[in-house]
Amino acid sequence: MVERYVNLGDCYDRAGLQPLRQELMGCMKGYKACYQRAYRCxxxxxxxxxxxxxxxxxxxxxxxxxxxxxGILSREVKKGDGEAGRAVQRFLGGVTWKGVLCQFETVDTLCKRVYELADTYGLAHSMLTHLAAGALAAGHDVIVCPSPLFPDRMEHLLIPSLSLAFVSASPSLPYPKRPYRRIRLDAMADAELLRRNKARLKFSRKVSAALVEEAVDSLAQAKAMHDELEGLYNPHVDFDRVYQTAQAITDELTARL
Structure with missing residues (x-):
């Protein structure tokens, strides 16, 4: 396959946009800074x-x-006779201008049995790693869902062939339905550690939540700037030509299947 650029700039009415040059440039003032602030937070x-x-x-x-x-694997995942399963990665959520979101409805569509891992402190990765390894060894394909803040750390695990899922949930992002089973990971942590560090844990969670809130606010500001920019551009875009270009590329790719 030969890569190439698709120049959608040809779909602009350049003559119509020319008088709007200063307005277009003004819309983007501070846009990059909003994203930089969000990333820092x-x-x-x-x-x-x-x-x-x-x-x-x-x-x-x-x-x-x-x-x-x-114990869960022995009950829920029976070993198959075939080859090991395959793992794919998919993000199930993210930090957006609307807030921290997770598409739990995708989980409910693919899996009828959902284990909720009540996890205030991000401890689920270790358990999910064992569960994923066991399912793969038994020949089941799995969907590994990384954390948006820690992409090298697993946050959710879906095993569609078994209609089985394991989702992390926290006070700030709870699983909205009644789960098949609930495992309180927080309760498995060392009680003395939790007691001794109670004030530190509470303060750190509060600061972390404030930082995420500030990031969301910055993303919302960037979104508002982008919407203003689109409002200026859209009347001067030949969308029929855009759609024709998209269809031509779709047809080309489909022909190669």
Missing amino acids: LTAAAQIGEDLRSLLLTPALEAKMAKRAR
Whole structure:
């Protein structure tokens, strides 16, 4: 396949846009800064989250979660006779101008049995890793859903062939339906660690939430600027030509299947 650029700039009425030059440039003033501020806030929130996780994720807790995962696998995942399954990665949620979102309805569409992992401090990755490995070894394909703030860390796991899912839920982003099973990961953490660090944990969560809120606000500002820009551009775009170009590319790709 030879890559190429698709120049949608040819679909603009350049003569019509020329008088709007200053307005167009004004719309984007501060646009880049909004995204930079959002990224800084999210990076800081992620660092706080990592600090909380490393504080509570002891070898004893990891052993507890591994044991619990083995019990779940023995009940829910039967070994097949075929080859190992295949894993694909898909983001199920993200931080957007509307807030922190997760498409739990996708989970409910693909899986009828949903384990909710009540997880305030981002501890679920270790358990999900064991569950994913067990399902793959049994020959089932899995959908691994990374965390938007920690892309190298698993936040949800879907096994459509078994109609089985494991979703992380927190006070700020709860699973909206009644789950098949609920596992309180917070309760599995060392009680003495939780007690001794209660004030620190509470303060860190509050600061992290404020940073995410600031990031969302910055993304909303960027969205408003982009909407204003679109409002100026759209009357001067030949959308019929855009759609024709899209259809031509679709036909070309379909012909290669």
